[in-house]
Every structure is written in C-alpha cells, then in structure tokens.
Amino acid sequence: MFAYESVQELISAADKQGKKISELVLRDQAEYLEKESNAIYEQMHKNFLVMKKASEDGLKKNTRSASGLTGGNAIKMNQVVEAGKSICGRVIGKAIARALAVSETNACMGRIVAAPTAGSCGILPAAVLTLAEEHHLDEHDAVMSLFTAAGFGMVIAKKASIAGAEGGCQAECGSAAAMAAAALTELMGGTPQMAGHACSIAIKNILGLVCDPVAGLVEIPCIKRNASGVSNAFISADMALAGIKSAIPADEVIEAMKKVGDAMPNSLKETAEGGLAATPTGKALYKKVFGRCGDEKL
Amino acid sequence: MDVFSIIGPVMIGPSSSHTAGAVKIGNAAASLLGEEPASADILFVGSFAKTYKGHGTDKAVIAGILGMKPSDSRIKTSMNLAKEKGIKIAFRQGELPGAHPNTMVITLAGKRGKKVSVQGASIGGGNIVINRINSYPVNVAGQNTTLLVFHRDVPGMISDVTRLLAIRDVNINHFSLSRNRRGGAAVMAIEIDGEMDDDIAQEINRAHNILSAVVLRLN
Numbered sequence: 001m002f003a004y005e006s007v008q009e010l011i012s013a014a015d016k017q018g019k020k021i022s023e024l025v026l027r028d029q030a031e032y033l034e035k036e037s038n039a040i041y042e043q044m045h046k047n048f049l050v051m052k053k054a055s056e057d058g059l060k061k062n063t064r065s066a067s068g069l070t071g072g073n074a075i076k077m078n079q080v081v082e083a084g085k086s087i088c089g090r091v092i093g094k095a096i097a098r099a100l101a102v103s104e105t106n107a108c109m110g111r112i113v114a115a116p117t118a119g120s121c122g123i124l125p126a127a128v129l130t131l132a133e134e135h136h137l138d139e140h141d142a143v144m145s146l147f148t149a150a151g152f153g154m155v156i157a158k159k160a161s162i163a164g165a166e167g168g169c170q171a172e173c174g175s176a177a178a179m180a181a182a183a184l185t186e187l188m189g190g191t192p193q194m195a196g197h198a199c200s201i202a203i204k205n206i207l208g209l210v211c212d213p214v215a216g217l218v219e220i221p222c223i224k225r226n227a228s229g230v231s232n233a234f235i236s237a238d239m240a241l242a243g244i245k246s247a248i249p250a251d252e253v254i255e256a257m258k259k260v261g262d263a264m265p266n267s268l269k270e271t272a273e274g275g276l277a278a279t280p281t282g283k284a285l286y287k288k289v290f291g292r293c294g295d296e297k298l
Numbered sequence: 299m300d301v302f303s304i305i306g307p308v309m310i311g312p313s314s315s316h317t318a319g320a321v322k323i324g325n326a327a328a329s330l331l332g333e334e335p336a337s338a339d340i341l342f343v344g345s346f347a348k349t350y351k352g353h354g355t356d357k358a359v360i361a362g363i364l365g366m367k368p369s370d371s372r373i374k375t376s377m378n379l380a381k382e383k384g385i386k387i388a389f390r391q392g393e394l395p396g397a398h399p400n401t402m403v404i405t406l407a408g409k410r411g412k413k414v415s416v417q418g419a420s421i422g423g424g425n426i427v428i429n430r431i432n433s434y435p436v437n438v439a440g441q442n443t444t445l446l447v448f449h450r451d452v453p454g455m456i457s458d459v460t461r462l463l464a465i466r467d468v469n470i471n472h473f474s475l476s477r478n479r480r481g482g483a484a485v486m487a488i489e490i491d492g493e494m495d496d497d498i499a500q501e502i503n504r505a506h507n508i509l510s511a512v513v514l515r516l517n
Contacts, residue, residue, distance in 0.1 A: 004299070025301065029300055029301045032300060033300055040301070043302065044301070044302075044305065046308075047302070047305055047306055047308060050308045065312070066312070066351070066352060066353070066354050067351075067352040069352075105311065106311030106312050107311060107312045108311070108312075109310050109311055109312065109317070109354050109357070109373065109374045110310065110311060110371075111308060111309070111310055111311075111369060111371055112308070112309065112310075112311050113305060113306055113307070113308050113309075114306060114307055114309060114314050114318075114423070114424065115304070115305050115306075116304045116305075117314055117423065118309065118311050118312060118313055118314045118317070118318070119313070121311070124305070146305050147301060149304075149305065150301040150304045150305045151301075153304035153305070154299055154300075154301070154304055157299060157303075157304060158299070162304070162423075163422050163423060165422060166422075179304075215349065215352060216345065216348065216349045216352070216353075217312065217313075217349065217352045217353065218311070218312040218313050218353075219312070289351075289352050290348065290349070290351065290352065
C-alpha cells in the first residue's frame with residue numbers, strides 16, 4: 001500500500017510497474033477501503049458527474065450568492081469564449097468559464113465536490129472537463145485522471161496542508177492546481193515523471209499566496225482565484241509535456257509550501273483580518289453583508 | 299485519509315466548515331434527540347457568530363436537524379421545511395470561553411418532551427467534533443459509526459457493553475468514557491470499524507443500568 005508520503009513513491013511505483021499513477025492509486029485505494037476496484041471507480045464517477053452538473057449549472061444560471069456579493073461572471077466569460085473573442089483562446093477560455101461556474105455554484109449553495117476543498121472546488125473540474133471536451137477524450141479516462149489528482153493531493157495533504165486556515169490560499173488553490181496539472185499531464189499521455197514536474201511547477205507558481213477572503217466568505221477573491229488556478233494547471237501541464245523540468249523536485253516544493261504556510265501570519269490564513277479583506281472596500285463589503293453585528297477589528 | 303477525502307465530499311456550498319460541518323452537527327443533535335423536534339435553539343460562537351448568514355450556516359444546521367446530509371440540495375430551503383413542520387427556531391450569538399472558533403450549541407426539545415443539548419465544533423474540511431452532550435464532556439469526531447451509551451456510573455458497565463459488541467463481532471477502534479460525578483451518570487463513546495445493526499443498540503438499551511444507547515452515523 002502507498003504511504004502517500006512522497007510524490008517520488010508514486011512515480012517510482014508507476015515506472016517500475018509500467019502503469020499509470022491513476023491505475024495504481026485506484027488499486028491501492030480499493031485495497032485500503034476494502035472494496036472492489038469497480039466500486040471505487042463508480043464512486044469517483046459519481047463525483048465526476050456532480051462536478052459536470054455544477055459546471056453546467058453555473059454556466060446556465062445567473063444566480064447571486066447568499067451574501068449578494070458575487071455571481072453571474074461565469075456566463076459573461078462563457079459568452080466571450082463562445083463568440084471566439086477570448087484572448088486566451090478556446091481551451092483556457094472555457095476552463096476559466098468553468099472554474100468560475102463551479103465556484104459560483106458553490107457560493108450560491110449549489111452542490112459541488114470539494115477538490116480538495118469547497119473554496120478551490122472549480123479548478124480540477126474545469127481542467128479535466130475542458131480537456132476532455134476539447135480533445136474528445138473518453139469519460140472513463142477523465143474519471144481515472146481524478147485518481148492521479150487525488151494521489152498527488154493526498155501527498156500534499158500529508159506533507160503540507162490543504163486548508164487555507166493552516167497554509168493560506170497556496171494550500172487550497174495551489175494544491176488544486178497541482179492536482180489538476182498532474183491529471184492533465186497524464187490525460188495527454190505524459191509520463192509519471194512529467195506529472196511530477198507539472199505538480200512542482202504549479203505549486204511554485206502560486207507559492208506564498210495568502211488566504212484573505214472578504215468578510216470571511218468563500219467568494220472574493222476565491223472565485224476568480226479558481227480561474228487563475230485552472231490556468232496555472234494548464235500552463236504547468238503544457239510545460240511538463242514539452243519536456244520542461246522543474247529544477248526543484250515536487251517533494252521539496254511541497255515541503256517549501258508547508259514552511260511558507262507555517263511562516264505566514266494568522267491574519268493571512270482565512271481569518272479575514274488581512275490582505276484584501278482588510279482593504280477599505282473589503283471592510284465596506286463586510287459591513288454591507290453583516291451590518292453592525294460583526295467584529296470591530298474589521 | 300483516502301481518495302474521497304481529497305476528491306470529496308460531495309456537498310452543498312459554500313464552505314466545508316461553515317456549511318457541511320454545520321449540517322453534521324445538526325445531524326448529531328437530531329440523532330441524540332431521537333424524536334421529532336418541536337423547537338431548536340442554536341447558539342453560534344466565534345466565527346460562526348460573525349459569518350453564519352453569509353455562509354448559510356443557519357440553513358445548514360436546520361437542515362441537519364431535519365436529518366438532511368451535507369449533499370442534500372434542499373439545504374437551501376430548510377427554513378421553510380422547518381416552518382412547515384411547525385418547528386420553533388431561535389438563533390443566538392454569544393461567547394463560550396475556550397471553545398474552538400467554529401462552535402455551536404444546539405438545544406432541541408422534542409414533540410414528546412425529550413430535550414438534548416449538543417455542543418459541536420467544525421474543525422475544517424467538513425470534519426467536526428462533538429465536545430459536549432448535555433452535561434457530559436465528550437470527544438466524538440463521528441468519522442466512524444459511533445455508539446453513545448448513557449449509563450449509571452457503577453462497576454462493570456464497560457465489560458457489559460463491550461461483551462455485547464464482541465458477541466456480535468463489532469470491532470472497536472476508539473473508546474472513551476466520561477461522567478459528570480462519581481456514582482452519577484456517565485457516557486461511553488465507542489467508535490467502531492464498519493457498520494453495526496441498530497438492534498444491537500436496542501439490546502444494549504434494554505440492559506441493566508443503561509439509560510440510553512444511540513448510534514451516530516455522521517459520514
């Protein structure tokens with residue numbers, strides 16, 4: 001069984017057995033959860049369908065969040081992409097629209113899959129759904145790639161953190177982007193080592209990002225950071241697939257992320273006391289949502 | 299940790315700690331009440347007190363009390379469902395020294411007169427800890443199916459209960475016991491591997507010196 005204590009463990013096992021990381025993670029988890037591989041796959045397939053529905057709903061419904069702060073941006077982005085006017089092109093454009101869609105669905109109390117968290121729930125679905133659509137991939141392969149994403153996610157959760165309150169936004173949107181980058185790499189036929197480099201590059205690109213939600217809500221800046229996170233996943237995977245290597249190995253990058261998170265002051269770890277939450281507009285939005293009953297410090 | 303703790307859970311947004319965790323604490327309170335609720339009084343503490351409206355924590359906890367799970371799309375409309383059922387609801391904000399920043403205390407009164415008070419904390423990623431049930435300090439995470447046994451504080455109770463579990467091939471993976479005073483009442487929190495039949499709890503319920511036995515299934 002895997003200990004999920006290093007990315008190297010996953011890569012070495014996959015190389016040795018000549019298998020994809022996703023296949024090994026699925027087999028390992030079937031053993032760990034004492035279930036048939038089919039049952040584990042089916043459960044992941046159900047999660048995949050929830051992701052798909054959240055993305056479709058978010059692109060259709062022009063809803064506002066419970067706080068009234070956010071909503072409607074996924075539709076705007078999608079219209080630009082469908083009109084062929086996205087300067088990022090169709091793939092990244094669609095991925096941005098989907099990441100916004102899933103995150104907006106989350107903000108208005110819709111059903112999502114935490115991946116790894118609710119705050120970062122748009123990145124992985126946007127990455128996998130968009131690549132699958134644009135490259136006409138099998139649904140089976142898309143579902144399998146989630147096992148690769150989960151394998152990397154488990155290592156990050158063990159070695160560092162996937163909670164904004166512990167590691168800042170790098171731990172949420174950074175972890176999600178790294179997981180997505182590894183999944184995209186495998187989906188495009190990259191080697192396990194390439195998936196490792198994609199994971200490294202994605203985390204390096206977001207290292208140090210703080211968690212500073214306005215009014216403590218999973219909306220500003222979280223929703224747009226999901227769009228940024230999925231773009232990060234695509235460029236990281238693209239570089240890895242081109243044979244570009246990360247100079248720092250994935251395991252050391254993840255350890256660095258842990259140390260950076262530990263060194264971050266509490267005001268920048270989901271307490272809504274620093275960063276964007278502490279700007280004049282951030283404070284004004286807080287008052288608008290919560291009136292006078294809130295914390296005077298804000 | 300497994301794949302579905304990383305790609306999962308399926309939940310209603312926006313926040314695993316403020317929404318999904320709140321549903322689970324509501325579930326725990328409803329299970330402990332064990333009858334239709336007539337009224338619910340919820341005290342929000344710390345971060346819950348400050349942000350519960352924007353996160354839908356109020357809707358989430360009521361949904362939990364109505365027995366919904368964190369992935370139930372009706373969570374958004376739980377207030378109306380509670381109103382239709384004639385449940386009186388009160389939300390309060392307050393302080394609880396030493397409590398986790400995301401803590402709530404749910405006090406439920408049932409239609410047949412039973413009452414229960416449950417203090418729980420949402421500790422991140424949709425995970426919770428029940429810290430207090432009525433006057434008993436407990437430490438129940440609810441990751442596993444958990445049997446709570448309230449009983450008189452007399453010798454031999456642990457062996458009586460664990461023997462009944464052993465006969466039915468139920469394996470315990472975590473056990474804790476707390477009491478309010480010597481010779482008074484006590485509660486065992488027994489976490490098990492896999493599942494157990496409800497009739498085991500009923501059998502324990504009928505045993506000598508047992509006040510009640512409840513099975514919590516929060517995952």
